[in-house]
Amino acid sequence: MTIIKLKNISKKFKERVVLNNLSIEISKGDMICIMGRSGAGKSTLLNILGLLDTADSGVYEYNNKEIDSGNESLKAKLRRDKIGFVVQTYALINQKKVFDNIALPLYFKRKNKREIKQLVESISRKIGIFELLNKYPYELSGGECQRVAIARALIREPDIILADEPTGALDEETEKEILTLFEKLNKQGVAILIVTHNQMIADVCKTVYLMSEGKIAQLK
Amino acid sequence: MILHILEKSLNVKRNRSYILLFQFVITLILVITVLNIYISVEKSVDHLENVTKGLYKVNDNFVGDSERQFFSQTDNVNILKKLYSWQLSRDEFTYIVVGSQYFHAENNYFPNKFDIFYGSRHDPVGSYESLQVNNAFIEHFKLTVDEGRLFKEEDYHIDNEFLPIIMGYEYIPYSDIGDKITVYYLGKSFESKIIGFLSENSFYNDTYNIKSLNKYILMPALKTTNVDSNTNTIIDWEQKKFELKLYLDKCSGFLYSEFPSTYLQNMFTEKSYELDIVPYALEMHAAFYPTMWGLEGKHFEKLLFILTIIIFASSIFCISLNMAAKIKVLKRYYSIYIMNGTSSKVIYLSILLEILIINFLALLIASMIGWILYGKLPLMPLSLIYVITCVVSGIYPFFMMNKINISRILRGDD
Ligand SMILES: Nc1ncnc2c1ncn2[C@@H]1O[C@H](COP(=O)(O)OP(=O)(O)OP(=O)(O)O)[C@@H](O)[C@H]1O
Ligand SMILES: [Mg+2]
Numbered sequence: 054m055t056i057i058k059l060k061n062i063s064k065k066f067k068e069r070v071v072l073n074n075l076s077i078e079i080s081k082g083d084m085i086c087i088m089g090r091s092g093a094g095k096s097t098l099l100n101i102l103g104l105l106d107t108a109d110s111g112v113y114e115y116n117n118k119e120i121d122s123g124n125e126s127l128k129a130k131l132r133r134d135k136i137g138f139v140v141q142t143y144a145l146i147n148q149k150k151v152f153d154n155i156a157l158p159l160y161f162k163r164k165n166k167r168e169i170k171q172l173v174e175s176i177s178r179k180i181g182i183f184e185l186l187n188k189y190p191y192e193l194s195g196g197e198c199q200r201v202a203i204a205r206a207l208i209r210e211p212d213i214i215l216a217d218e219p220t221g222a223l224d225e226e227t228e229k230e231i232l233t234l235f236e237k238l239n240k241q242g243v244a245i246l247i248v249t250h251n252q253m254i255a256d257v258c259k260t261v262y263l264m265s266e267g268k269i270a271q272l273k
Numbered sequence: 274m275i276l277h278i279l280e281k282s283l284n285v286k287r288n289r290s291y292i293l294l295f296q297f298v299i300t301l302i303l304v305i306t307v308l309n310i311y312i313s314v315e316k317s318v319d320h321l322e323n324v325t326k327g328l329y330k331v332n333d334n335f336v337g338d339s340e341r342q343f344f345s346q347t348d349n350v351n352i353l354k355k356l357y358s359w360q361l362s363r364d365e366f367t368y369i370v371v372g373s374q375y376f377h378a379e380n381n382y383f384p385n386k387f388d389i390f391y392g393s394r395h396d397p398v399g400s401y402e403s404l405q406v407n408n409a410f411i412e413h414f415k416l417t418v419d420e421g422r423l424f425k426e427e428d429y430h431i432d433n434e435f436l437p438i439i440m441g442y443e444y445i446p447y448s449d450i451g452d453k454i455t456v457y458y459l460g461k462s463f464e465s466k467i468i469g470f471l472s473e474n475s476f477y478n479d480t481y482n483i484k485s486l487n488k489y490i491l492m493p494a495l496k497t498t499n500v501d502s503n504t505n506t507i508i509d510w511e512q513k514k515f516e517l518k519l520y521l522d523k524c525s526g527f528l529y530s531e532f533p534s535t536y537l538q539n540m541f542t543e544k545s546y547e548l549d550i551v552p553y554a555l556e557m558h559a560a561f562y563p564t565m566w567g568l569e570g571k572h573f574e575k576l577l578f579i580l581t582i583i584i585f586a587s588s589i590f591c592i593s594l595n596m597a598a599k600i601k602v603l604k605r606y607y608s609i610y611i612m613n614g615t616s617s618k619v620i621y622l623s624i625l626l627e628i629l630i631i632n633f634l635a636l637l638i639a640s641m642i643g644w645i646l647y648g649k650l651p652l653m654p655l656s657l658i659y660v661i662t663c664v665v666s667g668i669y670p671f672f673m674m675n676k677i678n679i680s681r682i683l684r685g686d687d
Contacts, residue, residue: 105679105680132611140684141685146609205613
């Protein structure tokens with residue numbers, strides 16, 4: 054079952070063509086890796102997939118329905134309920150406790166307190182960060198921060214997690230742990246797309262794309 | 274959702290919010306202050322223009338022999354009465370009685386500073402500046418009382434038990450409403466009674482000067498119709514002597530008219546000939562404007578207006594800068610919010626709401642301070658300024674929000 058389908062996407066920044074008539078399809082159960090030189094346009098592609106950015110031309114389909122790029126509230130709703138985003142810098146709010154960081158998408162959804170508490174606790178148990186819930190992000194290690202970010206991505210019960218160099222700032226040991234976590238989530242049915250420079254991650258993924266000159270080519 | 278973001282934005286950079294609030298308050302207080310000056314200047318400019326334009330002094334021309342002859346005939350009072358009632362009845366102008374004669378009270382009733390002769394020529398003699406006035410005078414110079422009341426219709430009758438008088442503002446510490454004073458006016462004694470005190474800074478235009486009424490005593494322009502019928506006794510003679518002086522005083526008042534001066538003068542000349550007296554002459558009042566910093570009336574108003582706009586514009590500029598700085602700090606959070614399911618539109622709305630709330634708080638605080646400082650508020654301009662401030666300070670954040678580059682921020686570059 055297709056989750057996201059991009060058809061003939063192009064994107065320019067000023068005169069520089071970053072995505073050139075690119076098409077990609079992500080289905081349920083996929084575990085995809087995208088590699089490529091720095092500046093190849095990987096993050097740009099990921100942002101378009103995650104509805105944080107808009108392509109200049111081409112079609113974006115979610116669950117086989119075309120999403121109008123001007124429909125901001127629908128896009129916000131998909132980001133809130135369906136698409137989890139994980140980035141290299143974690144993107145956590147330092148002034149808020151881990152608990153509130155994880156619960157953020159639920160706050161936007163206006164769930165009641167009890168429900169939120171239950172969900173946050175069960176997710177954090179699953180990921181092994183239950184003890185951290187009352188701490189602040191600046192008190193955590195990089196690996197712990199990334200787990201919190203992943204927990205936040207998971208709390209909305211997403212169809213897909215988009216991860217932009219999620220282990221870029223972590224040591225090898227932690228990197229393995231995070232990767233194992235992704236594999237586990239994938240087995241539970243969440244589609245995962247990871248942008249990385251790391252061969253080890255590519256080895257684990259079922260599908261690998263190489264990106265260059267605004268296009269992608271499947272390696273595996 | 275908006276509220277969640279709003280709470281966040283207010284909490285995360287709390288001192289920024291306080292600075293914003295402070296800026297709004299200062300702006301509004303400055304605006305209130307300048308507007309207050311502006312409004313009071315405008316009012317006094319208007320008022321001064323009003324008490325000058327179209328105002329004439331009516332002068333009698335009794336001099337030398339003609340004067341002596343005229344006053345030896347006490348029956349001439351009837352001529353003056355005719356002139357007086359003619360003056361009151363004309364539609365071409367409003368006749369204002371401004372009779373300026375001394376009031377004399379025994380035993381230096383009031384402190385020396387009120388005595389006209391004290392310090393200049395003599396020891397204090399108990400003479401005080403007074404005006405006999407009619408209602409037209411009170412209306413034209415917009416007189417109000419600080420305490421008590423103004424003259425009523427029945428106060429103008431001469432045979433009242435008491436002569437009602439209204440005291441200038443400075444008399445307040447030395448007398449009370451209801452005080453009874455024996456006074457001499459044009460050689461006749463009256464039992465007078467204080468019925469009111471003028472508001473501070475009451476004034477009138479005496480043809481050449483703006484005169485404060487703070488040290489004046491006002492009495493009603495007395496009607497003496499009831500003595501007309503009797504003629505030949507001694508008492509009548511005394512009475513007529515008094516009336517002659519009284520009416521001479523009454524007839525040389527002011528008139529207010531929109532007719533050209535030559536036309537008015539012709540009316541008076543004609544009437545004088547008809548009554549067989551030396552023609553009364555009209556004299557125009559001198560114009561006065563308040564001056565400040567060497568600027569006169571309207572120019573000063575203009576300056577204040579420009580000043581208000583400059584203060585307002587620079588404050589808006591500062592507020593926008595501060596708002597921008599706040600957004601710059603918060604835009605990482607905004608990116609995180611957007612990544613987790615809000616839209617930039619919602620975030621912008623929350624920023625607007627924040628501006629609205631802070632500005633409203635500032636409005637309340639500034640209004641309170643303004644009220645304490647000035648006792649009144651320019652409500653219309655203030656609400657207009659509130660709306661403009663909200664709108665204008667919402668423009669810059671709007672452009673900032675549109676420029677937020679989420680991917681760079683999340684990458685940590687921005
Ligand atoms: N908002 C932007 N405005 C202008 N140019 C941009 C913007 N975002 C990306 N670019 C440019 O587009 C190109 C692709 O950027 P992108 O971030 O997608 O590369 P990447 O493949 O993710 O690189 P890296 O591996 O270093 O993360 C780069 O040349 C970058 O400078
Ligand atoms: Mg990148």
